[in-house]
Amino acid sequence: MISQLLLDWYAKNARRLPWRDHSDPYAIWISEIMLQQTRVETVIDYFQRWMQTLPDIATLASASEQDVLKQWEGLGYYARARNIHKTAQILRHDYGARLPSEIKQLEKLPGIGKYSAAAISSMAYGQDAAALDGNIRRILTRLFDISSPLGSNGTEAQLRQLAQENLPAGKAGDYNQALMDLGAMICLPRNPKCDQCPLQPVCQAFMRGVQNLRPVRTKKKIVPHYTVCAAIIERDGKVLVARRKAEGLLGGLWEFPGGKQEEGETLAEALQREIKEELGVEIEIGAFFGKYNHAYTHFKITLHAFRCRILHGEPQPLDADTIDWVNHANLSALPMGKIDRLIALRIQQSKA
């Protein structure tokens, strides 16, 4: 009953999305990873550019990590891009540059978790695998009026079972995509549009009038906030940039050197200490260059940038993969995170 109502609705209301024009498992994989934590509207352009530049697994596997990160720049969560690149190399080496169809094999590949494996195997290979992401969890907790909190082991197992039990054999790809579309268009996180919902006749939360109280969430942790500073150091028309170590947050991306303010430090003291630790040089702090805010998944930062001048020493990559002096125009070619890109643009504009 649920799946039939859903599939009938999907047949008339499916969103037209560029990756749905591809039956190629590669395109489905790339779109699924891009869509994690990222809005569909944002992903569309990135996906189209990606498919033009890196149209298949072999091309992706041969590209440099820096080129891959540059393609990804602005999408955030850069570990996704590094994992896609690693996975392409594994696929070329072990699978003849093809994605496997088996969920267990897919789950072993870097960056492909339970959800992505189920989504890829159902959409690309027609396997009867139910995918479970945030949208689908929300719909199921409402449909079955589940009052235990999301995230607990019991709730997760119950949702997984319900998603699988209601899956129509042989139509898992459409079923998963229909749930995704319903979550994006109708069963919204706040104020679901129950009057337009094909599942209203079978929705237990709607019948009890508690749809806005589902899903139940455990209390959110307080997100820490850090104050960070960065140095714009110029010499002979070039600016100093450092490439972050490969692993960890923003790994492999370029940044203006600096770091976190510690308790009791002024911004100037923090920046002088960070530059000494990262590059081994003494600096003089000059004009304030700008203040930038950004929220990551588990913390927020406010970054203060300053123009700086080296007093003693020659910079060394003590706490970076490498460093470079770059012409302003060439800053555009380096993959960077959001804040560093804004600083780079401002540097380029100030010289224009």
Ligand code: SF4
């Ligand atoms: Fe969601 Fe409302 Fe539809 Fe229930 S009836 S699935 S709460 S939109």
